[in-house]
Amino acid sequence: MTPAAQLTAVMKTLADPTRRAVFERIAAEGEVAATGLVRGSKVSQPAISQHLRALRDAGLVTERREGRHIRYRVAPGGLAPLVDWLGHYERFWRERFENLEKLLKESD
Amino acid sequence: MTPAAQLTAVMKTLADPTRRAVFERIAAEGEVAATGLVRGSKVSQPAISQHLRALRDAGLVTERREGRHIRYRVAPGGLAPLVDWLGHYERFWRERFENLEKLLKESD
DNA sequence: CAATCATATAAGTATTTACTTATATATCGG
DNA sequence: CCGATATATAAGTAAATACTTATATGATTG
Numbered sequence: 001m002t003p004a005a006q007l008t009a010v011m012k013t014l015a016d017p018t019r020r021a022v023f024e025r026i027a028a029e030g031e032v033a034a035t036g037l038v039r040g041s042k043v044s045q046p047a048i049s050q051h052l053r054a055l056r057d058a059g060l061v062t063e064r065r066e067g068r069h070i071r072y073r074v075a076p077g078g079l080a081p082l083v084d085w086l087g088h089y090e091r092f093w094r095e096r097f098e099n100l101e102k103l104l105k106e107s108d
Numbered sequence: 109m110t111p112a113a114q115l116t117a118v119m120k121t122l123a124d125p126t127r128r129a130v131f132e133r134i135a136a137e138g139e140v141a142a143t144g145l146v147r148g149s150k151v152s153q154p155a156i157s158q159h160l161r162a163l164r165d166a167g168l169v170t171e172r173r174e175g176r177h178i179r180y181r182v183a184p185g186g187l188a189p190l191v192d193w194l195g196h197y198e199r200f201w202r203e204r205f206e207n208l209e210k211l212l213k214e215s216d
Numbered sequence: 217c218a219a220t221c222a223t224a225t226a227a228g229t230a231t232t233t234a235c236t237t238a239t240a241t242a243t244c245g246g
Numbered sequence: 247c248c249g250a251t252a253t254a255t256a257a258g259t260a261a262a263t264a265c266t267t268a269t270a271t272g273a274t275t276g
Contacts, residue, residue: 011123017116027197047235049254068243068252074200083201089135092182093191157224176222176273
């Protein structure tokens with residue numbers, strides 16, 4: 001897959017609010033099984049399963065079977081296409097990013 | 109519009125390769141009229157016009173009428189929702205970002 | 217004003233998408 | 247092996263999307 005196609009996949013995958021919420025919960029919890037994600041979600045188990053597949057296909061999460069459960073984690077380089085792309089447009093957000101950096105540091 | 113909805117709009121808008129290419133050309137050229145974008149594009153003039161509207165609605169570009177032409181620029185804060193969101197997942201790409209930073213500095 | 221150039225809108229369409237319910241597969245405990 | 251639990255797949259569907267052609271609007275020039 002070409003880098004542009006990778007970026008498209010990542011963006012398309014995260015553009016859906018339901019699926020992005022799944023990603024955010026995985027990130028927040030570190031590692032979580034599909035069951036955990038189904039609970040506290042508005043959509044059905046198959047819907048979650050489909051979203052997880054999409055996230056995996058986009059390289060955004062990894063899975064690890066543990067008994068009956070499959071535990072999901074954020075994939076290390078998954079956001080890289082997005083970060084790299086934004087890097088090219090640094091001049092449009094550099095200032096904002098520096099403010100953000102400061103904020104993050106202050107909240108430590 | 110809620111911040112999450114803004115982010116969704118930005119992601120959805122940039123997820124389409126054709127539309128993202130339009131954004132990238134505007135960014136590259138600094139300021140460019142719709143005509144210029146139609147030339148060198150695979151799609152029709154109405155398609156470009158629709159993409160420009162989407163980009164404007166997402167807050168990603170601004171327009172400025174100049175005679176018959178409408179010139180487009182990248183909007184200053186347009187990428188902010190994306191940058192801010194990525195900020196929350198800093199730990200997943202911080203290392204990569206530092207490499208990128210170094211690369212960008214070296215290419216100066 | 218008439219002709220022309222730049223852009224937008226209308227209307228239609230094929231494709232994609234995000235969901236649903238129903239069912240299949242896989243793993244475990246007794 | 248059986249029943250229960252965890253996840254995936256199948257099939258169908260309503261809505262969204264990215265395009266097209268045709269036409270309208272807006273601005274400039276002769």
